[in-house]
Amino acid sequence: MSVVVYAPASIGNVSVGFDVLGAAVSPIDGTLLGDRVKVADGDTPFSLQCVGAFVDKLPQQAEENIVYRCWQVFARELDKKAIKLLPVSMTLEKNMPIGSGLGSSACSIVAALDALNRFHDQPLNETELLALMGEMEGEISGSLHYDNVAPCFLGGLQFMVEELGIISQKVPCFDDWYWVMAYPGIKVPTAEARAILPAQYRRQDVIAHGRHLGGFIHACHSNQPLLAAKMIKDVVAEPYREKLLPGFAKARQHALDAGAIASGISGSGPTMFSICTDLEVAKRLARWLEEHYVQNDEGFVHVCRLDSLGAKVTGSEL
Ligand SMILES: Nc1ncnc2c1ncn2[C@@H]1O[C@H](COP(=O)(O)OP(=O)(O)OP(=O)(O)O)[C@@H](O)[C@H]1O
Numbered sequence: 328m329s330v331v332v333y334a335p336a337s338i339g340n341v342s343v344g345f346d347v348l349g350a351a352v353s354p355i356d357g358t359l360l361g362d363r364v365k366v367a368d369g370d371t372p373f374s375l376q377c378v379g380a381f382v383d384k385l386p387q388q389a390e391e392n393i394v395y396r397c398w399q400v401f402a403r404e405l406d407k408k409a410i411k412l413l414p415v416s417m418t419l420e421k422n423m424p425i426g427s428g429l430g431s432s433a434c435s436i437v438a439a440l441d442a443l444n445r446f447h448d449q450p451l452n453e454t455e456l457l458a459l460m461g462e463m464e465g466e467i468s469g470s471l472h473y474d475n476v477a478p479c480f481l482g483g484l485q486f487m488v489e490e491l492g493i494i495s496q497k498v499p500c501f502d503d504w505y506w507v508m509a510y511p512g513i514k515v516p517t518a519e520a521r522a523i524l525p526a527q528y529r530r531q532d533v534i535a536h537g538r539h540l541g542g543f544i545h546a547c548h549s550n551q552p553l554l555a556a557k558m559i560k561d562v563v564a565e566p567y568r569e570k571l572l573p574g575f576a577k578a579r580q581h582a583l584d585a586g587a588i589a590s591g592i593s594g595s596g597p598t599m600f601s602i603c604t605d606l607e608v609a610k611r612l613a614r615w616l617e618e619h620y621v622q623n624d625e626g627f628v629h630v631c632r633l634d635s636l637g638a639k640v641t642g643s644e645l
């Protein structure tokens with residue numbers, strides 16, 4: 328018996344909701360922009376094999392791979408419920424660059440935990456699984472935030488409510504938006520990009536942040552795409568993180584001049600996202616970003632749509 332789960336790339340923050348808003352995206356050309364994890368019957372309690380384009384960027388020791396930690400915390404939860412843990416042979420297909428702002432660690436975490444849960448006949452419910460995913464993301468980035476794992480797992484645009492036993496809820500978004508994702512090929516570790524943020528903010532920034540986030544969620548619920556796009560502004564992280572991202576300010580300005588209705592840093596960067604309503608504009612912008620924002624062979628640009636499904640089973644073999 329075996330199961331393979333695919334978990335898609337995600338945009339943490341979406342500029343306007345630092346740590347509390349995130350969106351799952353997938354390329355329109357069918358490229359797998361996400362990790363896959365296979366769980367199969369094992370001869371030992373746990374084994375891990377890694378394959379994929381970015382396998383060389385993973386920690387050398389299997390014990391340092393977040394997939395191993397996922398298995399450990401999954402075992403801990405099954406133990407609490409007195410449910411038998413099965414021996415597993417796991418394979419991680421690492422398709423996502425690390426420290427990219429595309430939620431790379433979230434992809435591995437979500438695919439691993441969802442596949443382990445399915446392999447064991449779903450002993451953990453959605454909220455229990457998402458809580459574990461957040462715990463794993465927190466271990467890696469140094470603080471608990473769900474804005475990558477929640478959309479990656481549940482799909483679409485997710486808002487972290489974290490009340491009444493609910494971690495995240497879906498926000499209606501605009502299915503006709505194209506999200507142009509440009510990864511320059513350099514690494515920005517999330518923990519470092521968090522460490523440079525101020526501990527306190529000025530009153531005028533707090534007010535602006537409240538207006539932008541409230542206005543964005545209101546515009547999503549009242550189907551006003553242009554108002555929503557206008558609200559995609561970041562006063563919390565972008566002004567401080569911009570200096571970590573060579574060429575970002577110029578690329579962002581170009582995107583807006585070229586017809587994008589909004590643009591910003593994806594998660595903690597260096598990936599930049601731009602929203603377009605017209606496919607030709609999106610493709611033209613993607614070509615410009617390939618030439619001007621991508622810095623090396625590892626960089627790429629994809630025209631994406633929101634991925635409304637999130638994590639999904641893609642069969643039983645990689
Ligand atoms: N399977 C894995 N996938 C990604 N990173 C992993 C994995 N296992 C261990 N790591 C380690 O976790 C850390 C991930 O760092 P970081 O959070 O900056 O990356 P990221 O998840 O790609 O960031 P972002 O959310 O901005 O895309 C790195 O130190 C990396 O070596």
Ligand SMILES: N[C@@H](CCO)C(=O)O
Nearest residue numbers: 339346474517594595
């Ligand atoms: N909300 C997180 C996302 C990290 O991908 C941050 O901006 O630090």
